[in-house]
Amino acid sequence: MGVDIVHQFATTTSGHQACRDFLLSCGIKQVSMESTSVYWMNLYYTLEDAGIEVCLVNPKKFRMVPGRKTDILDCQWLQTLHMYGLLKGSLIPNSDIRKLRSYMRQRESLLQDKGRYVQRMQKALVQMNLMLVNVLNDITGVTGSAIIEEILAGERDPMKLASLRHYGCKKSTEEIAESLNGCYKEDQLHLLKINHDAYKFIQGQIDEVDGYIESCLRTFPAKEVQAAKEPEAKENDGHKCLGKKRSRKNGIKTTINLEERLIEMTGVNLMSITGLGSNTILQVISEVGTDMSKFPSAKHFAAYLGFVPRNKITGGVIISSSTDRTKSRAAQAFKKIIPSISRSDSAFAAFYHRISAKAGTGKAITATCRKLAMAFYNTIVLGQDYVEEGNKRYKQRLADKEKSLLEKLARKHNMQLSPVAC
Numbered sequence: 001m002g003v004d005i006v007h008q009f010a011t012t013t014s015g016h017q018a019c020r021d022f023l024l025s026c027g028i029k030q031v032s033m034e035s036t037s038v039y040w041m042n043l044y045y046t047l048e049d050a051g052i053e054v055c056l057v058n059p060k061k062f063r064m065v066p067g068r069k070t071d072i073l074d075c076q077w078l079q080t081l082h083m084y085g086l087l088k089g090s091l092i093p094n095s096d097i098r099k100l101r102s103y104m105r106q107r108e109s110l111l112q113d114k115g116r117y118v119q120r121m122q123k124a125l126v127q128m129n130l131m132l133v134n135v136l137n138d139i140t141g142v143t144g145s146a147i148i149e150e151i152l153a154g155e156r157d158p159m160k161l162a163s164l165r166h167y168g169c170k171k172s173t174e175e176i177a178e179s180l181n182g183c184y185k186e187d188q189l190h191l192l193k194i195n196h197d198a199y200k201f202i203q204g205q206i207d208e209v210d211g212y213i214e215s216c217l218r219t220f221p222a223k224e225v226q227a228a229k230e231p232e233a234k235e236n237d238g239h240k241c242l243g244k245k246r247s248r249k250n251g252i253k254t255t256i257n258l259e260e261r262l263i264e265m266t267g268v269n270l271m272s273i274t275g276l277g278s279n280t281i282l283q284v285i286s287e288v289g290t291d292m293s294k295f296p297s298a299k300h301f302a303a304y305l306g307f308v309p310r311n312k313i314t315g316g317v318i319i320s321s322s323t324d325r326t327k328s329r330a331a332q333a334f335k336k337i338i339p340s341i342s343r344s345d346s347a348f349a350a351f352y353h354r355i356s357a358k359a360g361t362g363k364a365i366t367a368t369c370r371k372l373a374m375a376f377y378n379t380i381v382l383g384q385d386y387v388e389e390g391n392k393r394y395k396q397r398l399a400d401k402e403k404s405l406l407e408k409l410a411r412k413h414n415m416q417l418s419p420v421a422c
Helices: 013-025 040-049 071-083 095-127 142-153 158-162 173-179 186-218 258-266 278-288 298-304 329-336 338-342 347-359 361-382 391-412
Strands: 030-034 053-057 312-314 317-320
Touching (some): 278 329, 347 361
């Protein structure tokens, strides 16, 4: 057709539009492109809105060929691999999920910043020998906030400051007053005020982002709830009642019932899975969406999150079976709830302790996360609430399996098993 193989376009919006128009004029329906930081996003969305199917490729998946280091050779090599179907595109959620993901990621960044300013307030207090951290688990709670605000207002009497103690505080007024008998320094008071103001400002930003998240959640269409029945109360079943309110310090504040809204979005009660709360579910959904058809099976979903070993085999020998390092925020959401699950009386806890005793804590966390991810996938796909079998049932099933294996080995070697009285 007399068209050059390689065309160069500017990175501005007009350049992206010119690239789109050129591809459409050539009748191109599929495009592969390399993901580079955040610069790929605008071009990707421009091509996507034009109806072009875009395959976004991780650079490390195709940059294993020596000598191809220039931009022109890179794009030609990328085109060749895509033409032969050797490229696998990254998972890109729809626009609604992407909007929710942006808010959730910003909220997580704000929470990290808020924690830094809390640590700086603690440092300023300690340098004035105001050992509030010894009597309060959280200096930004009701008692701690009231005391810090009074200190910044000019109050120095330890008993008057301790009288601001909330009735639910475990420490007595005298203990708190003793910890507030310090040496006030002008520079540390100024630093305490600066960090306290910054903490309150960031908390206001978090509340603002929570409002954006709520408005975003209202736009998601509701699915037909397949399992709307309330789970029956069972011993060690690990279910959470929908009507039960759980207050968490860093929980998302909304005027809507977040748990009920998540059930409407997914069509199933994901809170029935042991350890999963509304915040964790929302974080996972904001990263992977609610459409599980992009993953052929639960095992593929667990592999996408990085919970499956990647075997490296040479000469028929496995030289490495470690999992890939992943920065997936959905994977981190599952990992964060493992400590609480390990202290529960569920089948997940029994599985975690069994793997931990054999392979160590790190592998036990990964293995338990894999089971959680598969349960998450199956719950959405099957449209049925997860049923927790409990710690006792899991151990009994494991014992029956071991007994069956022993009987099989005994038959193989013409041996007979006999019970031993304890």
